[in-house]
Amino acid sequence: MMNKFENFVFGILDNPKKKKMVLILTAVAFVLSLLMFPTKIVLAKMLPGKSDNTFSVYVDTPSGTSIEQTNRVSQCVIDLMKKENEVLNIELFLGQGMPLDYAGLVKGSGMKQAENVAEIAVNLTDKHERDEPSYLMVKRLRPIVQKQCEGIIKNTSIKFVEQPAGPPTMASIVVEVHGDNIQKDRDISSDVVKILKSTNGLVDVDIFGDKMYQQYQLIPDKEKIAGSGVSVEQLNNILYLAFEGMIVGEKNTQEYSDQIPIFLSLDKESKSMESSDELDVQNKLSSLNLMSPTGAMVSVSDLVTLKKVDSNPVIMHKDLDRMINVVAETDMVSQVYPLLDARSKMIDYFSKNYEVTKVPGMSTYMFDLNLKDKKTGEKFLLRWDGEMKVTLDTFRDLGGAFIAALVLIFLLLVVYYKSFTLSGIVLLGSFLSLIGVIVGHFVANLVTRDTFFLTATSLIGFIALMGISSRNSLLLIDFAKSLMECHGIPKRKAIAVAAATRAKPIALTAVAIILGSALLASDPIFGGLGVALISGTIAAVFVSLLFVPILMDNAKAMDFEPEVCDIKEDISITK
């Protein structure tokens, strides 16, 4: 067995044609596997979804919606949820966020406190006893729920929120529309929403920020107020007291754990208006009286004039710039591809009215677009943030870590061998395990039900692989070197013998790594690491037993002269 392998390696080394073929085959395999990225055969994503025992639904009705209306939408969602067999319990939090979790932390769930928000927490049966992973369940329910419930109140947005597998981000895709002109910002962002909505693979598209709605402005008549002897402050107070109510006193108690407040407001009938018509509002105000210092009653409607205006939308800033956020989630796909799709659509669309330029250079903001209004010359910036930014940052950092690792290993080898060529061989050999990593992901994608992404953990696996495969080459070179030095075995033969002898421990440790990573591969998050280690190790074994010997044979640095070894015992070459 061992002799056979020894002869096989020697056969290759001794035949320049065979040697060339192995080298060419390796190069072809390397190029082909790299081509799997641009051809989208292997897809990249930061982290895949993880099945969990819970997910939540955020209901956002437009600003100015009452709690009763928000409740109606929420009840619609709950009605659909409770039909699901795997749902254990459903909690509804009206007018507030649910108890904070990792997803809510960055999505502003803790700050929610308004009549137009609700959060629904859905707890499922244990993931081990359930066939359908939570992310597939969300994917299935999302269109049904949105179709049936978003129509109840116009402009409602219903978002499904899953627990992130890794660190939380605000949304998969965030487009920040920067610009000083708020009105234009709003226009651009609604165009962005339209484009994102028409892009395949994107769901839950929403503008982060409130919609404008109609409201009445009460304009105090200064002369009348001065004439009647009341103050504007008094007027404000009375209006607030009447419609919102106020706590006007507290009572201490031994019976309860808190003070009991005394709350004063108008009763329901007195508060409610016939309709939101100006006349009805005017009527209600006229029945509300203020008392002047002289004791005379003055009607509120006498002191103010009514005016219908648009509400003041919230002005958002990021890093001192005015901007508006548009968010979108991905529907079980990587965010990279819909992003590029949407981006080219945006370039087409905005080219009509704006000069669109791409941000030059490579950075983690490299997808940003600069817009310049053709008429006014106003400048706007479309910035991609969210998970995409985190992904780019992470891949950049991991890439940097990888290069640093390469350099460190190379220096270490140079110190050890005192030869650049030998160190280069080891490094090249370990780099080629990338073939295995990419092909492994391709195979994993074929055999799994959902898309198997190349993730950040795959990269970590690859970095670890570098070390593992360089060790294989190291042991090989070391062994061949001492065979040549101490035994005077000719170079080619020595390399073949070394490959054959080292084949067993190399294969053994490889099997250990493969078995050790087998269970890792089934994990949703660390699957990439597992697959990278398994397939990369297989590739590394082939590379170090076939490819590296050829390089060693070709390298002049491998020509060691026989010398007197102080090793008393020879390196035995028995089975």
Added chain:
Amino acid sequence: MIMQTQHEVYKTKDIAGRLASGFLKNPLTALLGAFLLLMGYLALSIMPREEDPQIAISGGTIMVAMPGATANEVEKVIVNPLERRLREIKGIEHIQGMAMDNVGIVNVMYYIGQNREDSNLKLYDKVMQNMDELPKGAMQPIVKPFDIDIDIPIVTVAFYAKDPKKINQVQLYNKIRSIQQELNGIDSVSKTTLKGDHRAQYNVQVDLNKLSGYNLSLGQIMQGIQAVANGVPSVKSRTSNGGMVVLGVKNAIESVEDVGNIAVADYGGSLIYLRDVATVTEGTDIQNFKNATIMFRDESGSKMSNEYAQTTLSISKLAGTNAVNVANDVLDVLKNNDRMLQDAGIGYVVTRNYGTRADNAVNELMQHLIITIIIISIMLIFALGWRESLIVTFTVPAILAITLFVAYLGGQTINRITLFAFLLSLGLLVDAAIIVIENIHRHLHSHTAENQSMEELLVEATDEIGPPTNIATLAIILTMVPMAFVGGMMGSFMKPIPLNVPVALVASLFVAYIFTPYLSLKLLKKPTHNSTHKETK
């Protein structure tokens, strides 16, 4: 032993051989092994368990209210100057401002990994220093730093009234309040909060028609109530002979009836009481629009229950404490209160328990680790023989024990990522032992084996592969080191990998050099075949 005279005693050249020969005959070696395993076990049982590693996220929110100002005004006089000032702080990654009618909010996010206490202090400091720049009419700024550990509850419990007629929201609230008090007494519990709670309140709802009928204004009603609602502390006075007289004014309002009996006006000689113009009830805080409900599957799991109004009690833990223990303590308190809750007609559902989640995740991964070790040892039986396999299998728990103990000393917690680091290193850390045992195996079966004593052979076999193994392991460690410098959330999230894998690898070297030859001496024997095998090369 005659052979010894012919051969020089093998001289060790590498740390590998030195370690091997040093510990080979040492009686303390076995003790050291046992000690390491014990330390690892101790670390495993006392280390805090969590599901996800802790990420040091610092940041905060500053809120400044300015009643009556529009969004545009708020932007100009509050948000813009505040943002400019905050920009002066070092270590801030993003500042997000929101200007809306009446209030301005600025959110600050520090770079990941910034010291939390320092960051909070800097934030306070900057806001306080610039208080004088606040515009007239603005209220005192509210600074709220956020803290993941405290803000994210690990257990949430939803309490509901089984029969809403029997127990009202206020009684429910009071019962939960008493449980909350008890929970706060538990070790390592930091913050407990209520959601969906409704408190007792006297509601005075004025009928506008009646009000105008008596020709009264709302302002008068307010003044009327305020006039009697204040509690007064006892007053003291002296008698002429130096004694003390204490006068205590009884609270004017003792019950809801007292509120109704407040006289608000004198209308043509007859007093008008509050109850004449308003409905006065003892109820809950009607102005609070926040509500919470729950529906759940019944015991049999077949049907969804009705929707109940509920109050959720959420419990957070202190940083660096064991989620599992805290969660269990909380559940114990609930169990102790079971009777009381039953009697009161209150049911509860535990809607979140990160404790069990963390425990399950950790236990599942521990299981994976054990399965993997077993698989590897079976593989080795076939490849090397059962004695050799046994030796390698022993090294794994020893290495993991050392790594766990070091992690414990470093203040880490056991979480998903730590265990993944272990799983990842598992394939790597048996390598050193495999390489050593394989070389021993080879030497034992080589033709020179008879000429050497067992001890010498073991030391030599270990020593021989020392240099390349050291370099190779160092190479793997070097690949892991740069990962520690990956920034951002992902870097912090993955940190246990660069922290633990190198430790495990270094430990694997030491264990391989110390324990593999030691155990080989105890377990392996030289093959007794008389070798006629002749080396030809």
